[in-house]
Amino acid sequence: MANNSSIMYGEDLDQVPLLDNEEPLDFGEEDLPKGRLKHPVVTTFHLLFRTAALVVYEFCGIFSSSFIGPFIFIVVLLSLDFWTVKNITGRLMVGLRWWNYIDDEGQSHWVFEAKKGGLQGRVTKMEVRIFWVALVAFPVLWSIILLIAVVFSRFQWAVSNIVHMMLLYT
DSSP: OOOHHHHHHOSOGGGOOSSTTSOOOOTTGGGSOTTSOSOHHHHHHHHHHHHHHHHHHHHHHHHOSOSHHHHHHHHHHHHHHHHHIIIIIHHHHHOEEEEEEEOTTSOEEEEEEEOOGGGGGGSOHHHHHHHHHHHHHHHHHHHHHHHHHHHTTOHHHHHHHHHHHHHHHO
């Protein structure tokens, strides 16, 4: 027996309106309340690694007098942040994409793309704001921490901050 909706609307069931007087929605669009994040887990991880690295730096003196352990842990957290921003959150939260290819002459070419036009509607303004504010604010915080380390002659932590900032600025 044939399905009534396929007879009524043809074979393209992706664009069947929910009610007869509504415009058809893209799949999954009806599940997203206005003003909410489309990618809450991705947004959480975008902020998690950066915040965790900052918290470990600030409170490492309470739990340990060692320099090496916290330094390595912070570098691992910021490396995870680097990978997450470049490969996941940049694509899903703001529509950035990049890759490298080598042409026939052996030259390496980097390609950077951003969503444009109709595809831009798949990202929310809130996620875009969170992405860019975190991308700018955390390096500024690390710069302030670097200045504090230099002023108080904590030079090994100053070097550590420079390494952290290099991971954040790339």
